[in-house]
Amino acid sequence: MSTPAAITPVKRPVVDLYSDTITLPTPEMRAFMAQAPIGDEQKGEDPSVNELTAMAAELLGKEAAVYLPSGTMCNEIALALHSRPGDEVLADATAHIINYEVGGPAAISGINVRALQGERGVFTPEQFRAAIRTPSRYAPRTSGVVIEQTSNAGGGTVWPLETVAGITGIAREHGLWTHMDGARLLNASVASGIEPVTYAAHFDSVFIDLSKGLGAPVGGLLAGSHAFIEEAWRLKQRWGGAMRQAGVVASAGVYALRHHVERLAEDHANARRLAAELAGIPGLVIHPEHVETNIVLFDVAATGLTAAEFGRHTMDEYGVRVSVFGPTTVRVVTHLDFTADQIPLAVRAIAGAAASGTLPAAA
Numbered sequence: 001m002s003t004p005a006a007i008t009p010v011k012r013p014v015v016d017l018y019s020d021t022i023t024l025p026t027p028e029m030r031a032f033m034a035q036a037p038i039g040d041e042q043k044g045e046d047p048s049v050n051e052l053t054a055m056a057a058e059l060l061g062k063e064a065a066v067y068l069p070s071g072t073m074c075n076e077i078a079l080a081l082h083s084r085p086g087d088e089v090l091a092d093a094t095a096h097i098i099n100y101e102v103g104g105p106a107a108i109s110g111i112n113v114r115a116l117q118g119e120r121g122v123f124t125p126e127q128f129r130a131a132i133r134t135p136s137r138y139a140p141r142t143s144g145v146v147i148e149q150t151s152n153a154g155g156g157t158v159w160p161l162e163t164v165a166g167i168t169g170i171a172r173e174h175g176l177w178t179h180m181d182g183a184r185l186l187n188a189s190v191a192s193g194i195e196p197v198t199y200a201a202h203f204d205s206v207f208i209d210l211s212k213g214l215g216a217p218v219g220g221l222l223a224g225s226h227a228f229i230e231e232a233w234r235l236k237q238r239w240g241g242a243m244r245q246a247g248v249v250a251s252a253g254v255y256a257l258r259h260h261v262e263r264l265a266e267d268h269a270n271a272r273r274l275a276a277e278l279a280g281i282p283g284l285v286i287h288p289e290h291v292e293t294n295i296v297l298f299d300v301a302a303t304g305l306t307a308a309e310f311g312r313h314t315m316d317e318y319g320v321r322v323s324v325f326g327p328t329t330v331r332v333v334t335h336l337d338f339t340a341d342q343i344p345l346a347v348r349a350i351a352g353a354a355a356s357g358t359l360p361a362a363a
């Protein structure tokens with residue numbers, strides 16, 4: 001008989017500001033999931049999945065929607081369906097499709113995503129127009145545009161509706177397709193007071209993530225025309241994303257869309273409060289006025305620490321986990337499992353890390 005190996009306990013953060021992906025289903029969500037009707041999803045026989053996709057189509061004002069295992073699959077299916085190998089797609093340099101999908105657009109669809117240098121993740125209609133290539137025998141064909149609402153790596157920036165309308169209007173003029181990576185579209189809507197459908201109306205396809213601020217454990221929803229979603233189903237099946245009794249987890253999405261949308265305002269308020277407090281800490285460069293939703297970025301270069309060293313300090317000394325977002329950029333994200341009473345410890349940890357730095361600015 002073999003001896004069981006010693007188990008090293010994983011140190012859990014006391015306060016976790018790493019991402020809005022870390023949320024756990026609430027007891028109410030778990031109870032809802034436990035009683036949800038289920039069936040064979042890929043046969044269209046799972047009532048919970050069917051309810052969820054109907055809710056998404058209605059929320060986004062599209063003819064249909066499909067439930068997928070991840071937001072990444074939503075984006076990659078959309079890109080694959082919209083374009084042909086050799087096409088060029090325009091997106092901001094900070095975009096998820098460029099930085100966090102393992103080169104999927106190139107590897108899967110043979111497309112080149114050209115990065116536009118926006119401001120906090122948001123480029124202008126003028127930049128967009130200038131980047132569209134004149135059709136020629138030599139150049140790649142500019143075929144579409146992806147807008148990420150909100151911009152994650154831009155710091156949770158909300159794309160203004162007029163910018164969205166301007167860019168997608170130009171896209172249509174040039175016969176380009178439009179896709180919204182709306183992983184955090186509902187954060188944008190709650191922050192701006194503009195309905196999801198109002199943003200979504202400008203796009204051929206839209207995806208929203210269930211496992212970010214909405215607090216469901218798994219999944220994304222991709223919405224578009226009937227024909228588009230029919231084709232999306234073919235790729236879902238081909239890529240192994242078609243499921244069986246998926247309602248076990250999809251029901252969490254139904255619950256989240258009913259109960260976890262309005263409360264995103266709390267996350268935004270907590271992010272603003274956190275940013276206001278962090279602005280008083282010597283050695284941090286932070287712009288509280290840029291905090292529009294649930295993401296706060298700050299720079300720690302003036303403390304003499306790298307972001308990795310900074311994050312190790314907050315975690316090891318205080319049990320506060322932040323995310324290392326660049327060599328000297330730290331990101332904190334508020335979410336369902338972060339409550340206002342955790343702000344003081346988060347601030348203490350970040351102030352402690354800053355003070356542990358080696359440069360006079362941090363003294």
Ligand SMILES: *Cc1c(COP(=O)(O)O)cnc(C)c1O
Nearest residue numbers: 070071072096148152181183209
């Ligand atoms: C998280 C995220 C995705 C991908 O979603 P997953 O469900 O993690 O695959 C896509 N776009 C943005 C902007 C995201 O933040």
